Amino acid sequence: MAGKSTETTARYTTIKVRLYPTPEQAGLFEKTFGCCRWLWNRMLADQQRFYLETGAHFIPTPAKYKTAAPFLKEVDNQALIQEHNRLSQAFRAFFKNPDAFGHPRFKRKKDGRDSFTACNHVFSSGPTIYTTRDGIRMTKAGIVPARFHRRPLGWWKLKRITVERTPTGKYFCSILYACETRKPRQVPVTPERTLGLQYSLKHFYAADDGTLADPPRWLVQSQNRLAELQRRMSRMRPGSGNYREAVRKYRLLHEHIANQRRDFVHKESRRIANAWDAVCMRADNLNDMKTAFGGPLGSGYGMFRECLGRKLEDQGKRLILVDRYAPSARTCSVCGAAGDASEQRWTCPACGTVHRREVNAARNIKAQGLAQCRLSAFSGEAQRGADSPSSSNCRPEHR
Numbered sequence: 565m566a567g568k569s570t571e572t573t574a575r576y577t578t579i580k581v582r583l584y585p586t587p588e589q590a591g592l593f594e595k596t597f598g599c600c601r602w603l604w605n606r607m608l609a610d611q612q613r614f615y616l617e618t619g620a621h622f623i624p625t626p627a628k629y630k631t632a633a634p635f636l637k638e639v640d641n642q643a644l645i646q647e648h649n650r651l652s653q654a655f656r657a658f659f660k661n662p663d664a665f666g667h668p669r670f671k672r673k674k675d676g677r678d679s680f681t682a683c684n685h686v687f688s689s690g691p692t693i694y695t696t697r698d699g700i701r702m703t704k705a706g707i708v709p710a711r712f713h714r715r716p717l718g719w720w721k722l723k724r725i726t727v728e729r730t731p732t733g734k735y736f737c738s739i740l741y742a743c744e745t746r747k748p749r750q751v752p753v754t755p756e757r758t759l760g761l762q763y764s765l766k767h768f769y770a771a772d773d774g775t776l777a778d779p780p781r782w783l784v785q786s787q788n789r790l791a792e793l794q795r796r797m798s799r800m801r802p803g804s805g806n807y808r809e810a811v812r813k814y815r816l817l818h819e820h821i822a823n824q825r826r827d828f829v830h831k832e833s834r835r836i837a838n839a840w841d842a843v844c845m846r847a848d849n850l851n852d853m854k855t856a857f858g859g860p861l862g863s864g865y866g867m868f869r870e871c872l873g874r875k876l877e878d879q880g881k882r883l884i885l886v887d888r889y890a891p892s893a894r895t896c897s898v899c900g901a902a903g904d905a906s907e908q909r910w911t912c913p914a915c916g917t918v919h920r921r922e923v924n925a926a927r928n929i930k931a932q933g934l935a936q937c938r939l940s941a942f943s944g945e946a947q948r949g950a951d952s953p954s955s956s957n958c959r960p961e962h963r
């Protein structure tokens with residue numbers, strides 16, 4: 565499949581907006597969350613019972629429950645159907661790969677995060693879900709006031725919405741759009757226009773040209789405030805008024821930091837994707853990265869990589885992922901000898917070059933990425949596809 569510029573590809577984009585529901589609408593949302601949770605748990609319990617009795621996998625449809633549980637009729641039927649789809653999907657993933665995806669679990673109210681999803685249907689009378697100047701029209705709730713920071717383009721098609729309540733009690737709506745775009749022309753990979761990146765605990769990343777991304781000071785500051793708040797909470801009596809107040813503050817700050825981090829990640833990835841033609845990074849597993857990488861932005865690095873991959877791909881550029889076990893930090897990027905890279909700065913025993921550890925690692929990542937690229941061009945492998953990470957994490961609703 566040669567990338568001609570006239571070809572189009574189906575793409576999806578999410579716009580996330582804050583909702584300001586009326587008390588009645590908020591009440592309906594709460595009812596919908598509750599019904600979805602109830603339905604999920606009932607379908608899961610019935611699946612388990614049925615499986616024990618017959619050995620076959622079967623999930624009853626939402627319609628089956630409506631006679632015995634008439635309250636289900638009060639909420640958007642679409643949300644219930646989606647709940648059934650989600651559970652079926654969870655089981656499909658589990659059957660396919662039980663180690664990676666565990667058995668679907670029961671939902672508890674105290675888990676804190678509640679959401680429901682509804683698909684848009686376009687009838688001759690018009691779509692069931694659409695946006696207005698300052699709101700979103702939903703099936704049962706009517707027009708819910710919302711604040712938009714971004715607007716969909718004219719030809720985008722609204723596919724579905726997900727309404728959620730955060731632990732701090734705010735309502736958000738993620739609107740998924742299908743937007744057909746022209747496939748960009750493939751940008752060739754050249755050493756001069758390629759950047760190598762290495763994760764850095766202190767600086768977030770180090771680039772092969774010696775630049776370090778310093779996470780903004782305010783992000784580090786709020787992170788310190790969070791740790792301080794946590795220490796204070798550990799000295800309080802759980803359940804006391806002070807404790808509840810501290811929990812409220814903690815949640816707000818936590819949410820604030822997540823927003824700051826997302827903002828930083830989007831801006832950094834945009835800057836790099838526009839400035840370079842290709843980027844090499846390590847193919848670390850995203851789940852490992854979340855736990856292994858500390859620092860003020862530790863969990864943001866996986867998200868950064870996905871955002872960057874998507875932004876490069878949009879411009880016909882490549883994110884080249886190199887083997888996570890490839891030597892990087894300890895190998896001299898000038899002569900290839902191994903050295904002791906336990907210090908921030910180290911001197912190569914063979915050629916005498918003084919290295920900054922993380923920058924040296926970034927240089928090795930770039931060299932390996934370019935070699936991989938030449939190899940795949942040589943063997944005629946398709947350049948696209950295998951290297952691009954999944955894009956789910958880049959969507960703004962993911963936290």
Ligand SMILES: [Zn+2]
Binds near residue numbers: 899901914917
């Ligand atoms: Zn050397």
